[in-house]
Amino acid sequence: MTTPAGATPAPNGSMPTYLGMPSFPSAARTAVADSQLRRNLTHATTAIRAKRANVVRELDDWEELRQAGKAIKEHTLANLDTYLLRLEESVTSAGGHVHWARDAAEANAIAIDLIKRKNADKAVKSKSMTTQEAGLNEALAQNGIQAIETDLAELIVQLGDDLPSHILVPAIHKNRAEIGDLFRRTISEAPGDLADDPPSLTATARAHLRGEFLDAKVGISGANFAVADTGSLVVVESEGNGRMCLTLPDTLISFVGIEKIIPSWRDLEVFLALLPRSSTAERMNPYTTIWSGVANADGPREFHLILLDNGRTATLADETGRQALRCIRCSACLNVCPVYERAGGHAYGSPYPGPIGAILSPQLRGMTSPADASLPFASSLCGACYEVCPVAINIPEALVHLRARAVQSQPHYPERIFFSLAASILSSPGRMAFAQRLGSLAGSAVARRKGRIRRLPPPLSAWTDTRDAPAPPPESFRAWWSRTRGGAR
Amino acid sequence: MADRGQDTRFPGMFPSGNVRSMRIGLFVTCLTDTLYPETGKAVVTLLERLGHRVDFPAGQACCGQMHFNTGYRREAARMARGLAAAFRGHEAVVTPSASCAAMIREYYPALAGETGDAGFARDVAELAPRVHDLATFLTDVIGVTDVGAYFPHKVTYHPTCHSLRMMRVGDAPYRLLKAVRGLDLVDLPDATTCCGFGGTFSLKNPDISAAMCADKVAAIRQSRAEVVTAGDNSCLMHIGGALSRLRAGVRAMHLAEILASTGDAGAATGGTP
Numbered sequence: 214m215t216t217p218a219g220a221t222p223a224p225n226g227s228m229p230t231y232l233g234m235p236s237f238p239s240a241a242r243t244a245v246a247d248s249q250l251r252r253n254l255t256h257a258t259t260a261i262r263a264k265r266a267n268v269v270r271e272l273d274d275w276e277e278l279r280q281a282g283k284a285i286k287e288h289t290l291a292n293l294d295t296y297l298l299r300l301e302e303s304v305t306s307a308g309g310h311v312h313w314a315r316d317a318a319e320a321n322a323i324a325i326d327l328i329k330r331k332n333a334d335k336a337v338k339s340k341s342m343t344t345q346e347a348g349l350n351e352a353l354a355q356n357g358i359q360a361i362e363t364d365l366a367e368l369i370v371q372l373g374d375d376l377p378s379h380i381l382v383p384a385i386h387k388n389r390a391e392i393g394d395l396f397r398r399t400i401s402e403a404p405g406d407l408a409d410d411p412p413s414l415t416a417t418a419r420a421h422l423r424g425e426f427l428d429a430k431v432g433i434s435g436a437n438f439a440v441a442d443t444g445s446l447v448v449v450e451s452e453g454n455g456r457m458c459l460t461l462p463d464t465l466i467s468f469v470g471i472e473k474i475i476p477s478w479r480d481l482e483v484f485l486a487l488l489p490r491s492s493t494a495e496r497m498n499p500y501t502t503i504w505s506g507v508a509n510a511d512g513p514r515e516f517h518l519i520l521l522d523n524g525r526t527a528t529l530a531d532e533t534g535r536q537a538l539r540c541i542r543c544s545a546c547l548n549v550c551p552v553y554e555r556a557g558g559h560a561y562g563s564p565y566p567g568p569i570g571a572i573l574s575p576q577l578r579g580m581t582s583p584a585d586a587s588l589p590f591a592s593s594l595c596g597a598c599y600e601v602c603p604v605a606i607n608i609p610e611a612l613v614h615l616r617a618r619a620v621q622s623q624p625h626y627p628e629r630i631f632f633s634l635a636a637s638i639l640s641s642p643g644r645m646a647f648a649q650r651l652g653s654l655a656g657s658a659v660a661r662r663k664g665r666i667r668r669l670p671p672p673l674s675a676w677t678d679t680r681d682a683p684a685p686p687p688e689s690f691r692a693w694w695s696r697t698r699g700g701a702r
Numbered sequence: 703m704a705d706r707g708q709d710t711r712f713p714g715m716f717p718s719g720n721v722r723s724m725r726i727g728l729f730v731t732c733l734t735d736t737l738y739p740e741t742g743k744a745v746v747t748l749l750e751r752l753g754h755r756v757d758f759p760a761g762q763a764c765c766g767q768m769h770f771n772t773g774y775r776r777e778a779a780r781m782a783r784g785l786a787a788a789f790r791g792h793e794a795v796v797t798p799s800a801s802c803a804a805m806i807r808e809y810y811p812a813l814a815g816e817t818g819d820a821g822f823a824r825d826v827a828e829l830a831p832r833v834h835d836l837a838t839f840l841t842d843v844i845g846v847t848d849v850g851a852y853f854p855h856k857v858t859y860h861p862t863c864h865s866l867r868m869m870r871v872g873d874a875p876y877r878l879l880k881a882v883r884g885l886d887l888v889d890l891p892d893a894t895t896c897c898g899f900g901g902t903f904s905l906k907n908p909d910i911s912a913a914m915c916a917d918k919v920a921a922i923r924q925s926r927a928e929v930v931t932a933g934d935n936s937c938l939m940h941i942g943g944a945l946s947r948l949r950a951g952v953r954a955m956h957l958a959e960i961l962a963s964t965g966d967a968g969a970a971t972g973g974t975p
């Protein structure tokens with residue numbers, strides 16, 4: 214056990230996966246041209262969007278639930294030090310071991326050490342965003358330990374040597390035909406004539422994984438919630454693979470971000486209503502596994518909880534940005550996001566894609582790279598994400614706030630000069646009127662066809678590449694008013 | 703200025719309630735002022751036709767939204783301070799941009815707080831609740847849905863994101879459009895999906911912006927409308943620019959211009975964006 218996470222915050226965390234990704238606009242440029250990807254994403258997100266809207270509409274008190282979820286998380290984050298210590302105490306007294314990790318490297322080292330001590334060379338994994346964030350699989354591989362993903366979509370990503378592109382459905386960018394193809398190539402248990410229908414694909418994955426579950430000495434998981442009062446961890450899932458990872462192996466290691474904590478059992482009720490409807494559009498998810506420490510008659514003999522900071526305390530220090538820590542990883546914001554639907558998850562360069570990724574990754578990692586500084590700008594600020602978020606994270610507000618931080622930490626000088634010039638014109642009615650008169654003169658010179666401008670020089674060519682621009686009219690509104698109304702009143 | 707009770711040109715268009723003539727400050731917005739003056743004139747025509755007095759405070763410039771949303775908060779605060787001061791003493795401020803109205807209502811208080819300038823904060827506290835976008839000002843403040851317009855065209859309405867999710871205009875624009883004589887209002891498929899404008903997003907992420915616009919344009923074509931309208935010239939500049947580039951034969955036109963149009967002055971030939 215090292216220091217509590219709150220004591221020495223890392224300035225920002227490390228998130229080794231996806232390093233070297235180009236910044237969002239150029240990654241997105243490639244993605245929008247991929248017709249297969251576009252079709253797969255539109256198909257998947259459109260279906261889940263409609264389903265979510267239907268199951269949410271069923272509840273009259275959805276808005277109250279949402280506000281309750283927000284309030285519980287806000288309260289917990291404001292008192293995180295208290296609840297973390299309470300969690301440590303209750304997990305320990307239930308026979309579990311608690312480890313504190315400041316960053317991904319520390320967390321991975323703890324896990325590697327535990328697995329080595331068990332003389333294991335592989336571990337079965339249930340779906341976990343936190344291990345993705347920590348880059349655990351890669352770290353294990355470097356130490357000769359094989360991580361076996363047992364969630365169907367994670368398995369697809371792993372077999373394809375691919376990267377996840379969605380929080381809930383990491384292989385959302387692949388369609389059935391592509392998955393069938395992958396299974397025929399990579400799974401020895403796959404029949405030669407494997408069909409592309411979901412039951413056949415699932416049966417193949419099941420046959421492949423069953424032996425691994427029975428063999429495994431170590432299981433690795435994340436957790437959706439950690440209840441401070443009772444030391445209970447909660448995993449919410451659909452496939453049942455998670456329950457096997459959590460119950461079959463002798464040793465269980467759980468990676469949990471320090472923001473996953475909730476105070477008590479009563480609070481869990483709110484989230485078990487919010488999460489399934491928001492994520493899979495189900496009234497209730499098929500499997501909810503809850504465990505507190507170890508039990509004699511059942512489940513793992515040894516339980517290790519690794520509490521990960523990795524930039525979270527640094528995020529907590531930002532009053533506006535910290536709301537991102539309320540996230541329960543439901544992925545509703547991804548599914549409604551028009552930008553995500555067209556760019557896909559990989560363009561966000563982190564395991565956390567979509568609107569939540571755009572506000573979370575730059576905070577967890579810090580905005581030192583151009584790629585991270587570009588993320589808060591990867592949004593049209595349409596607000597669809599805020600509307601669906603079950604814990605009412607005002608994502609547009611956080612985006613705009615982080616843009617200001619990005620402008621500070623990664624200044625782009627030509628842009629800065631443009632914006633100060635623009636500010637000096639747009640803040641003064643006199644200078645604005647003067648600029649409008651110049652514009653009218655220039656407009657009449659460049660407008661080629663009926664008030665339309667077909668081409669402008671860079672950076673405005675980014676507009677005219679796909680859209681005509683309006684030519685300034687002969688007279689601004691302001692000029693018309695003062696001409697016809699005898700000056701402004 | 704005609705008293706609205708005595709105006710007999712538009713029988714039945716005034717609510718039964720006794721709404722007195724208001725002195726309304728027009729916040730025209732920098733974009734409409736500079737590029738779409740016809741929209742500003744339409745707002746004036748419309749509000750005066752309804753019996754109100756319109757002021758155009760000359761001290762107004764830009765609300766600062768572009769700077770604010772792009773991360774230049776200090777510059778935005780400077781613009782916001784000027785705008786809030788320009789509208790002192792108006793009982794209602796109306797703007798043909800739900801987005802700029804939302805900027806003032808939602809973000810000015812925080813912006814004023816950041817500067818620590820008490821005068822600015824006072825101006826904002828006075829201004830923010832009095833700023834209305836045109837559509838809800840008509841339906842909720844004045845309480846009128848039939849504004850006496852005539853516009854014999856097939857029209858579809860795009861609910862812009864900020865009008866929908868920040869100003870929560872709801873069905874106000876639809877009610878206003880349905881009451882326009884001669885107007886055939888047709889459904890826009892996937893209406894509530896963003897058009898992809900997003901201010902500087904359209905320049906910083908031009909590929910995604912264009913991909914979003916392509917889908918919006920496809921939906922507009924599918925509606926078979928000849929005019930697409932909205933409560934914001936910024937989104938209309940984006941959608942209209944794509945329609946024009948494609949020679950789609952569909953024009954983009956601000957809601958105010960449709961509502962101001964009476965057919966008699968050839969107003970139906972407008973369509974600026």
Ligand code: SF4
Nearest residue numbers: 540541543544546602
């Ligand atoms: S930000 Fe909200 S909507 Fe998005 S994944 Fe997190 S909880 Fe879900």
